[in-house]
Every structure is written in structure tokens, then in C-alpha cells.
Amino acid sequence: MRPATTLLALTAAAAFGGFTATALHQTLDNRAQAAPAPMQPAPMPQPLAASLSPPPASTQAAPMPSLAPMLQRVMPAVVSVHTQQRVRVRNPFFDDPFFRRMFPQVPQERINESLGSGVIIDAAQGYVLTNHHVIEGADEVSVSLADGRTLKAEFLGSDADTDVALIRIAADDLTELPLGDSSALQVGDYVVAIGNPFGLSQTVTSGIVSAVGRSGIRGLGYQNFIQTDASINPGNSGGALVNLRGELVGINTASLNPRGSAAGNIGLGLAIPTALARSVVQQLVTVGEVRRGTLGIETQALNARLARSLGLDEAQQGALVTRVHPDSGAAAAGLRPGDVVIAAGGQRIANPLMLHNYEGLQQVGAKVALQVLRDGKQINLGVALREQPRALDGASLDERLAGARLAELPEALRQARGRGVLVEDVAAGSRAAQNGLRRGDVITATSAGNFDDLAGLRATMARPPQQLVLLIVRGNVQGRLVMQ
Template identity: 80%
Template sequence: MRRTPLLIALTAAAAFGGFAATAMNELLENRAEAAPATAPVPAPAPLLPVAQPASLPPLVEGQAMPSLAPMLERVMPAVVSVHTQQRVAVRNPFFDDPMFRRLFPQVPQERINESLGSGVIIDAQRGYVMTNHHVVVGADNVSVTLADGRTLKAEFLGSDADTDVALIRIPAQDLKGLPLGDSGQLRVGDYVVAIGNPFGLSQTVTSGIVSAVGRSGIRGLGYQNFIQTDASINPGNSGGALVNLRGELVGINTASLNPRGSMAGNIGLGLAIPSNLARDVVHQLVTTGEVRRGTLGLDTQALDPRLARSLGLAEGQQGALVTQVYADSGAAAAGLKPGDVIVSAGGQRIADPLSLHNFEGLQPVGAKVPLQVLRDGKTLKLDATLREQPRALDGASVDARLAGARLAELPEAQRQARGRGVLVEEVQAGSRAAQNGLRAGDVIGATSAGAVDDLAALRSSLAQPPAQLVLLVTRGNVQGRLPMR
């Protein structure tokens, strides 16, 4: 009688393997990726009579058997399926031939890409649904299917690519929302439950524990302060709920780390965006329609052993060495100076410039941040108020030879891959920048006046325009020098 569950398990494993083999073999399983929309697979008919499962005893040593069912009955109606459609042009060289188009007018020139992800209703009165940015980015149509089977058209309200949080809205009719918990109270070892639609299988529940908090340093995932869990997170889980045992939303499932991609299935390395961070992003999207980030307004570099010795610091000392403080910045107002070493910000340890940059990127404008700084062998405590820096600006405001170009900060995932630079977001046809050969998508990594970490560094280095301006530009996988006349 035990052969039937084994046969069903083998059948399910084979089906999973067939599905998983189609995914890309990447380290990141596309942030847990929205799963391609597929028709549901009918369950195989049992080959042998199925025995009824034996019921569990109501008591064990006088204690009632624990169950997640009562909590899940309250929570699961708030977790939804997010279905997106995107029109994609079909690239075919024959479409450029008018004769071909006349002879074959029925040949489609575009296709519809569909995908499935997950979402969480966080405000039943307003119909707000939180999901991942990568679930809905570029979609022409977004719809939401509720736990009761209703499918509703969704309105896109806004998203933030650098934290992978998006907000959509559906008609608020008999909805059930999920209360947001305090993710800051999570501890390693706490039990959590992930709910979503892995591989298009709606209302799927997996459980595990919090494996780590404050996880960062993962390439390609923007600003990072992740909850790590061993609860299974697979393609289609993106945007789903991570809840505690009280049924409170403590995270938004976003990624699954896997060295072999989907071919290996889930290996217990899932990542979720903390609810406290997601709450702040949603608040900004609702109130302003965009996310504004604060910054200290300084440049830093890594602290290597040679620099540590020259500053009289202990061997192995970690931190971010301040190399430049910009005028009228939060750092300047706080009294930071070049040569200071920032070792803590907002109570978080700062090991290097990347960890400081990641910390800044998760703070709103106006945030008051206590800093712990090493200066001349002494420990100082300073308080800084983060100020807003422009995320994009016209090239002409930096240097006349860049007129016609719109320059922007690198998207955070791209910054982690490249390390530093400024993105050429747009170049007007016929402009001076275009005549000089600059193109949209170029990344400026340095100029003849110095290295370029970000927009602030570019503006600072060109405050005194050099007689000859040469840009070090990365275009695709090619790097070269571009003289600007």
C-alpha cells in the first residue's frame, strides 16, 4: 500500500525536472523569477487504490499537536497570483521588405509574453497589492487572481527597481489584507512560512526558519538587507508572502540562490525583502509616486593594510576610508573629514565602502544617522542627516562638451556588477554629445580629470573643466577612450 505515494512522488519529481531544465543556469534564479504562464498539469490517475492517511493523535504527552492551519486560513486569502502580459516585437529581417509584407500579411510582427508571479494584499480598503518590481516591469497588462478565483485587472502605481518592490491596485471589493509585522524583531531560528505560486501552482505553502538577517553582498540584486530562509522559494514565488507564526507579513519573497539554477531545484537558500524596508518604499510610492534616497555626500575607499598602518590603526581594522566630503552635504554638516574611517552607521557595522553605500541606499531623505568614526586614533560619534542628491542631470550642467546627454546614477544591480560609473541615459540626436560619439547606454567610468564613482564625483571632478576632456567609456563589453570636443 506504500507504493502509490512513491509512484506519485516520482511522477512529481519527473515533472519538476522537466520544468526546471528550461530555466537559465545562473547563480540567481532570476530573483525567484516570475514563472512562465503554463496550462495546469492534470494530476495523474492513481495506479493502485489509495489508502486513507492515518490521523495524527490529538495529544502527545498531554500537549495538543501544533498546526499552521488556523493561521494559514486567515493569511492565504491575502496572497494572490499576479499575471502579466507584455507585447514583444518579433525581429525578422523580411519585415523590412514591403513585398514580403504584402505577400504574407498574416505573419505576426509581435508576440505576447506571459508570466506568473505572486503578490500580497497589504491594504484591503484601498486594494493595494505589493509584489516585486521584476514581476511587473515592462508589462502592458497586469491582472490579479484572488484565492477565491476572481480575476481583477490591476493598476500599476509605482515601483523601485533598486529594492525590487512594486505596488499595484485592484478594485477593493471583499478583499482580505495581511498585516505588516516588524521585520526588525526577527531572529535567526524564528519559524517562518512562505506562500506563493511556485511554477504557477497557486496557494502553495512552504515552511522553514530564518537562516540569517541583514544578508547583503550578493551580486546583481540592488540594495540589500535580505532575510535569508530555508523555506522553499522557487520561480513564481516572487512577490509572495513570508509570514511569521502570528500570520504577520515579515518579508516579500524575491530570490533563490542556487549555483546550478533551476536544474537543482530548491536548495534552501531563499531571500526575502524585509517588511520594514518594503513598508518605507510603499509609503514613498503612495505619497510621492517615486522613491527618494538620502546620501551622506562623500567618497570612500577600501581600507587596506598599508592605509591602516599609515593611519595608525590596528591590523585587520575594517571600515570605509573617507577620501572626499562634498560641500553642502550631510557629511560636511556632521563634521566628517577626509582621512576619517567610518566603522558604524545607524548601529550597523561598516566593513567597506560597499556596505556603507548599501546602507545609504536604504535610507530616506532626512534620515538622522549616528556614525562611529575613527580619527587620529580616537573614536568619535557624529550625527549626520542624509540629504538628497540628484539622480540624473543634463550633461551641459557638468560640461558644455556633454550638452545633449542626460546622465544618471547607475541602477544598483548594474553598479554591483561594474563597481562604479555614471550611466548615459539619453543622447539627443544632433547634439554636441552625439557628435562627439556618446551613445545612450554608455557607462562613464573615468574622465581625464579623474575616476568617476557616481554623479557627485563626476560633477566634482569637472568643477574646473579640463582643457582636454577624454572619457573612459564602457559600451557593452568594450571599453575605450572618447575625446570630447
């Protein structure tokens, strides 16, 4: 009886399992209810293009967003700037006539070449805007247009302190880029950078405005930069930063990268705003040089101790006026030592560097509205900036400096050195030369007193000391010179 019982159980289980499997199959596969498809002849193979379905009509009607139409108008105005500079090779062996006679074919000079970018801003005049550092020291400058033409360029002028240069080409059928209002830019606005990075012509990168009015960057002169995350690399210098309307809002000038350009772009690009470039170009075209106005004051940083002594909050920021030069715009406006400048032209002033940077970007005759703290109260003063000489002869200050030509520090050097005056030249055999003064020295103070710039040196030397001692920086070495 046991084998028969086992066989009956297995038969029942098999029947139940088959029923269960059939039910699950019908539940998971809807095709169980579908009618069998009628037999059809096999279709003929179709070409790939014919087998692809066209996009929906709604997709065809709505064009994809693209910068291409704007760039087609803009890119012909962006050019390549190629420079050549002849540099004499210094080889001590060729001081000997014997070696020069034995090796007459050895070159005694080499040609340094560099490549940058530029922007045509006036097609009728052929004006091309670029960076000063792109054409600095060049013996020859040529411009390559987007249509393949290469033309020699004429140097019209440049301003090292703002890194702006203007050159001119003579050609027909040029495309110019209209200047936009860079002062209207806001953080988050879309911008496009166009240039020739690493020698690759007509390269476009895009991004947004990351900051405006960027300053405080060592070694870059007067600063009021547009910061963008659009990629700016070597060769982009002098190229265009444009808004989405195709207007020039900036001249690409630098990329911040602690590891250098070899590390690649990290999204910290700087451009000179067109509002600043327009002012520089106007002066270069009309007078051939840039003339800057000055307030005629010297200042120092405001710290907690000084703030307390002036009856101000310890956290107060500003530029404390320490000296007002006679016959200056500040003197005429009534500015006094002890005043604290907290705003200029509507811009907040937190320290002397910010005031100096703002001042250096203004033209001669510009009227500046200052907000000043005096005796703990805020007052408003209007100052008309006056021109100060950028260089003078040492003999006009003191006969012991005769033969030396003194000049304002270039802004890139001032950013690195701080205050001081540059010895621009020293005549051979002059009294200054006999006293040990050399070209390139930076005078940072004298026994007559401290000073910030050339005007300050002239003020301290109004009463020359009996013994004149100069504190100078030569290279990276600081020392003293006793002037006889």
C-alpha cells in the same frame, strides 16, 4: 555382549534426550503452566471500521500541532500576479514592402507572459505588494484571488533598486495581511513562505530564518535581506513570508542557486524585510517615487598599508573617506577626508559597499549616527542625509557633453560594474552624439579625475579639463572617447 551393551546405551541416551528437550520447552514457553482454554464458538466477521480500536482518550484530548488555523487566515491575502508584455518581433525581411505584402498574416509582435505572486496589504485601498521584477515592462497586469476572481490591476509605482512594486485592485471582500516587525526577527525563528511557484497556486513551504541583514550578493540592488531555508522557487517572487502569528515579515524575492532554478531549491531563499518595504510603499503612495538621501562622500576600502599610514591596526576594517562633497550632510556634520567610518546607525561597516548599501536604504532627511576613526581615536558624528539629483544634463557639467542625459547607475548594474555613471539618453545630432557617446554607455572615469557616482562626477567637473577624455564601458568592451 557387545550388541546388548550398545542397545542399552542408546536407550539411556534417548531417555535423557527426551527429558532434556521437555525441560527446555517448558523453560522457553510459559504456556506450559497455563490451563487449557475452554472451547468458544467462532466469532462472526466484523467490518474493518468496527474492528479498529479508538485512540486513547488522552490522545483525543490533545490536538496535534498544525499551521492550518493560521494559514486559513493568511492564504486569502496572497494572490497570483499575471503580466503580459507586447514585444515587437524584429524580422529583417519585413523591412521590404514586397515581403510585407506577400505575407500579411505573419505576426510582427508576440506577447510575453509571466506569473508571480503578491500580497494584499490594505483591503480598503486594494493595495497589493509585489516585486518590481514581476511587473517590470508589463503592458497589462491582472491579479487572481484565492476565491477565483481575476481582476485588472493598476500600477502605482515601483523601485527597481529594492525590487518593490505597488499595484492596486478594485474589489470588495478582500483579505489583508498585517505587517509584522521584521526587525525583531532572529536566526532560528520559524517562518512560512506562501506563493505560486511554477504556476501552482497557493503553495506553502516552511522553514526558519537562516540569517538577517544578508547583503553582498551581486546583481540584487540595495540589500538587507532575510535569508530562509523555506523553499522559494520561480513564481514565488512577490509572495509572503509570514511568522507563526500570521504577520507579513518579508516579501519573497529570490533563491540563490549556482545551477539555476532547474536544479531545484537548495534552501537559500531571500526575502525583502517589511521594514524596508513599508518605507518604499509610503513614498510611492505619497510622492509617487522613492527619494533617497545621501551622505555626500566618496570612500575606498581600507587595506593594511593605508591603515598603517593612518596609525591604525593593520586588521582594521572600515570605509576610508576620500572626498566630502560641498553642501552635503557629511560636510555640515564635519566629516573629513582621511576619516574611517566603522559603523552607521549601529551597523558595523567593514567596507565601502556596506556603507553604500546602508546609505541607499535611508530616506531624505534621515539622521544617521556615524562612528568614525580620526587620528586613531573614535568619535561620533550625526549626519542628516540630503537629497542629490538622480540625473542631470551633460551640458550642466561641460558643453562637450551637451545632449547627453547622465544618471546614477541602477543598483543591480552597480553591483556588477562598481563605480560609474550611466548615459541614460543621447539626443540625435547633439554634440555628445557627434563625439561618439551612446545611450547605455557607462562612464567610469574622466581626465578630470575618478569618481564613484553622479555627485562625484559633478565634483570632478567643477574645473573642466582642457582636454576631456571619458573612460567608458560599452557592453563588455572598455574604451576611451575624446570629447571635442
